[in-house]
Amino acid sequence: MTIQDIQSGTDRGVPATIARAGLTIASWPYGLAIRHRNRSYDRGSRDVAQAGVPVICIGNLTTGGTGKTPIVCHLAKWLREKNIRVSIVSRGYRSNESGTNDEAMELADRLPDVPHVQNVDRVEAARIAVEELETEVILMDDGFQHRRLHRDLDIVVIDAMCPFGYGSLLPRGLLREPISGLARASAVIITRTDHADEASLQRIESTIATYANASVPVLRTQHAASHLLTYPDQITALETIANKRVVALSAIGNPKAFEDTLRACGATVTDQLRFPDHHDYARETVQKIQDFARSQGSTFDQFLCTHKDLVKLKCDRIGGKPLSSLQIDMQFVSDPTKLYELVSQCVQLSR
Structure with a gap:
């Protein structure tokens, strides 16, 4: 029995049912706190800092991997192609001694000409980006709930594989805030739509329409493998x-999506080694992977991981087996024109 089995309701046994009841009770004070906080910002009773340049936030309603990184990369490249100086600002969750985390290392690898400022205080991070890096536009990664920094666009990312966090707030479900928070969205991007059927996608879009402004564009995307x-x-x-x-081999928020993509590329997935999201691959973990590889012998040909894992492992073999990462890019299924128009209008504020 895993926490996901409990939260999703997959496990219907008595222990899981009791655990769900406990998690439901635990979610009540969290829900009260987050609703009070949101009302404070909605009423203007809390200060909101201005960065001095346009801020585009890419965030989500739930915890776990919704597929924000490919979207951040796509928008950053799009802005750089227009010769706009863009920086990424993020909290730096589970940073190492050097002050960076796995997401920062991956973004640095994919966007070598885009600065990334990580700071728990994102207002301070924005100040550094503007004053020290001469940034013209800030992309705030994973900041939808961080309302202390003013943003000009709020792009909310929803994963088609688990769109609304099992319909409950943390810790009973995966929602960071109520779904009604979509009322603040400027645009909504549904990711991994190739992992859901049309009926499911229409239900997701119907729920979005219930809470989001009618003028808000809702776009479908998929994550497509590009190379190794x-x-x-x-x-x-x-x-x-x-x-x-x-x-x-993965330490990400949604390992199933990664494994499904490997199969879609024609690989035969003989086993999975899953570690918690943002796992640091300490020496003990690497030793376990090496021992696993040696114990399996010739039953498999190689390890495949995500880019986020590769930037931490920094090797091309483990336990005598080749290691490569599957590179994932975002592809629009819907016409992205309205999103680009919103971003262009926002960027005009800095020109």
Whole structure:
């Protein structure tokens, strides 16, 4: 029995039912606190800091991996192509001694010309980006609930595989705030739509329409594998993993989506090694992976991980087995014109 089995209701046994009741009670004070906080900002009774440049927030309603990073990368590249100086600002959850975390390392790898300022105080991070880095536009990663910094656009990301956090606030479900928070959204992006059927997607869009402003664009996207990356910078075509026996290695919020993508690329996933999101791959963990590889012998051909894992592992083999990451990019299924128009209008504020 896992916490996900309890939260999702998959486990209907007596212990799980009792645990759900306890989590429901625990969610009540959290719900009261978050609603009070949101009302305070809605009424203007809490101070909101201005960055002095346009701020575009890419956030979500739930915990876990909704697929924000490919969207942040896409928008950052789009802005850089227009010669706009853009910086990313984030909290830096579970940063290491150097002050960076796995998401910062991945973004630095994918966006070498885009500064990333991590600070628990995102107002201070924005100040650094503007005053010291001469930033013209800030992308605030995972900041939808961080309302102390004014934003000009709020882009909310919803994962089609688990769109509304099992319908309950933390810790009973995965919602950071009530779904009614969508009323603050400037745009909504539904990710991994290729992992859901049309009926499910229409239900998600119907729920969004219930809470979001009628003028808010709702876009469908999917995460598409582009190539393999072997540390440090060797690029390999996806076709090389077709019919290969692989072990999926990940420490991300949604490992199932990653494993499904590997299968869609033609790989045979013989096993999965899943670690908690943002796991740091300490020496003990690497030793366990090495021991696993040696114990399995010739039953699989290689390890495949995500880019977020590769930037922490920093190697091309573990336990004698090759290691590569599957590179994922965002693709629009819907026409993105309205989103680009919103971003363009926002950027005009800095020109």
